[in-house]
Amino acid sequence: MKTFTYAAVSPPDHGTPAAAFGKHVIRMLAAxxxxxxxxLEAIVPPGEGPPLHVHEREDEFFRVLSGCFGFWCAGDYVELAEGGCIALPRGVPHRFRNIGETEGRLMAVVTPGGFEAFFPIIELCKPETPEQIASVAMAFGLTFLPNEDRKVA
Structure with a gap:
């Protein structure tokens, strides 16, 4: 991995598309x-978003680029429109959903880096069963919670 001694730049309209679990554009790699x-950017249709999950390795920061989103984190719920930001800690169950009526866009920053590669890997591997998806997710320190654990959402 290259030492972080130079600016990392992502010009407008650049990035690597990843069409796994929706549309994503990888804007900056941990490398x-x-x-x-x-x-990364997530392009999220109305009513969509990931299920309740936990990241063991990274904290996440989201900025709403367009649309309106609901965020659940532990027992808290907040709605954010364009320009709103939220930081979600690792190890805490969370999810988000586009609660608007049009496609929304989120900018997500993960620290430390590495999770941004999840979506391209899913696209490449094409897991089909929940067990296969869970196996890839586990390699990234990501756990999707079972339905009975979804009390906060």
Whole structure:
């Protein structure tokens, strides 16, 4: 991994598309920041978002680029529109959902970096069963919680 001694840049309209679990654009790889962070955009249709899950390795920061999103983190719920930001700690169950009526966009920064590679790997591996998805997720320190654990959402 390259040492983070130079600016890492993601010009407008650049990035690597990943069409796994929706549309994503990988804007900055951990390899370009010495592992300090990774950055991606999520393009989320109305009513969509990930299930309740836990990241064991990284904290997440989200900025709403467009649309309106609901965020659940532990027992808290907050709604954010364009320009709103939220930081979610590792080890805490959370999820988000586009609660608007149009497609929304989120910028996500993960610290330390590495999780941004999850979506391209899922796209490449094409896991089909929940067990296969869980296996790939486990390699990234990600756990999707069973339905009976979804009390906060």
């Amino acid at each position: 370009n920041t010495g592992g300090a962070l990774g950055m």
